[in-house]
Amino acid sequence: MKYDLLIRNGHVIDPGNEINGTMDVAIKDGKIACVAAEVNSELAKEVVDAKGNYVVPGLIDIHTHVYPLFPYQGLPNINADDHLLKGGCTTTVDAGSVGWRDFLFFKEHVIDKSVCRVLAYLNIAAQGMVDLRAEQYVKNMHPQVVASVIKAFPEDLVGVKSAHYRPGGRPAYDSENPPWGSVDKALEAGELSGTHCMIDFGVCPVNSPYDEFVTKKLRPGDIHTHVFAQQFPTVDQEGKVYDYMWEARERGVLFDVGHGAGSFWFRNGHRALRDGFPPDIISTDLHASSIRGAAQSMLHTMGKFYNMGMPLEEVIARSTHIPAKVINRTELGTLSLGSCADIAVISIIEGDFDYIDNGNAKIKGTSKFDCRMTIREGKIVFDGYGMSMPLWEEAPKDTYWKEYWQ
Numbered sequence: 001m002k003y004d005l006l007i008r009n010g011h012v013i014d015p016g017n018e019i020n021g022t023m024d025v026a027i028k029d030g031k032i033a034c035v036a037a038e039v040n041s042e043l044a045k046e047v048v049d050a051k052g053n054y055v056v057p058g059l060i061d062i063h064t065h066v067y068p069l070f071p072y073q074g075l076p077n078i079n080a081d082d083h084l085l086k087g088g089c090t091t092t093v094d095a096g097s098v099g100w101r102d103f104l105f106f107k108e109h110v111i112d113k114s115v116c117r118v119l120a121y122l123n124i125a126a127q128g129m130v131d132l133r134a135e136q137y138v139k140n141m142h143p144q145v146v147a148s149v150i151k152a153f154p155e156d157l158v159g160v161k162s163a164h165y166r167p168g169g170r171p172a173y174d175s176e177n178p179p180w181g182s183v184d185k186a187l188e189a190g191e192l193s194g195t196h197c198m199i200d201f202g203v204c205p206v207n208s209p210y211d212e213f214v215t216k217k218l219r220p221g222d223i224h225t226h227v228f229a230q231q232f233p234t235v236d237q238e239g240k241v242y243d244y245m246w247e248a249r250e251r252g253v254l255f256d257v258g259h260g261a262g263s264f265w266f267r268n269g270h271r272a273l274r275d276g277f278p279p280d281i282i283s284t285d286l287h288a289s290s291i292r293g294a295a296q297s298m299l300h301t302m303g304k305f306y307n308m309g310m311p312l313e314e315v316i317a318r319s320t321h322i323p324a325k326v327i328n329r330t331e332l333g334t335l336s337l338g339s340c341a342d343i344a345v346i347s348i349i350e351g352d353f354d355y356i357d358n359g360n361a362k363i364k365g366t367s368k369f370d371c372r373m374t375i376r377e378g379k380i381v382f383d384g385y386g387m388s389m390p391l392w393e394e395a396p397k398d399t400y401w402k403e404y405w406q
């Protein structure tokens with residue numbers, strides 16, 4: 001057979017290739033083999049009818065925490081395969097759960113074993129996210145070592161993370177906990193490794209001004225994650241985005257949602273969107289707490305932006321093609337010929353679906369995204385509505401449970 005799998009009649013949105021319309025997508029040997037208005041279904045071993053659904057590149061969530069073995073008490077991690085594949089997410093970037101000290105264990109037990117593609121930002125703190133204090137203690141930060149580990153594992157590591165910036169976490173500033181401490185160390189490691197940084201600017205202390213952070217500290221390509229958390233002065237009371245935000249964007253600094261359990265407020269995000277300042281990237285910051293809070297999943301977080309008025313194609317672009325570019329994996333987040341066949345089939349359900357933020361406030365919503373099928377490297381890894389399955393009356397007896405009993 002010419003193709004292994006054919007997804008027919010779906011509405012394909014592939015922003016990287018400027019495709020937005022009804023198309024068939026054929027897969028062979030785990031790769032995209034053909035995207036065309038019509039592909040002969042007799043050429044495929046398996047055919048799935050996606051009529052009424054959207055067929056998009058597998059979603060890329062560049063801010064999650066997927067190291068469930070990790071003993072960080074304040075932020076238990078989730079399991080990438082269990083929690084992400086069923087939501088259309090085929091690639092994720094763990095945002096600094098580990099530092100260089102534990103990276104090999106993380107690689108062995110999570111990165112190399114997951115079906116979901118797991119990449120990572122390496123935490124600038126040697127021991128990663130063990131607690132808030134350790135993440136600010138500059139004696140635990142070794143930019144040279146971090147850079148050499150990133151250079152040694154370019155397949156897995158996309159850049160440097162510093163998190164929960166809180167120089168006041170210790171009683172006073174001192175040589176071990178100076179202003180800009182973890183931020184400067186991360187940027188130094190980014191410079192040495194030739195990669196970008198994702199910075200969680202924590203509590204945004206007064207002696208480390210936010211405008212200086214985005215216009216002077218961050219380099220082009222660096223990311224401020226959690227941009228619409230309440231503590232960041234991104235937009236004024238009249239709903240006007242501050243000039244330094246535009247200046248930072250002009251310089252190439254990137255702004256990421258990183259929703260999480262405490263980092264998205266409509267009063268900032270909705271206002272910014274209305275003033276024409278969308279986030280560059282949509283991401284969840286999923287961990288064991290945010291997954292049952294306001295963030296919930298990549299599709300839920302995307303649905304929030306869709307219901308705030310972001311056009312559908314833009315929502316998809318900021319969750320696929322754009323994050324792929326940002327992490328320097330341009331082969332991902334597209335349905336280009338020859339690229340890895342990572343695909344999400346999603347539908348939009350109309351109804352009363354309100355969305356909440358981390359300030360316990362909500363917006364009225366009229367639709368939600370739902371994952372119908374997820375394909376990873378050409379294989380169906382989630383099919384919760386049985387799009388690829390026959391009705392039970394027509395199902396051949398001997399295939400039932402087959403894979404489990406063999």
Ligand SMILES: [Zn+2]
Nearest residue numbers: 063064095285
């Ligand atoms: Zn995070």
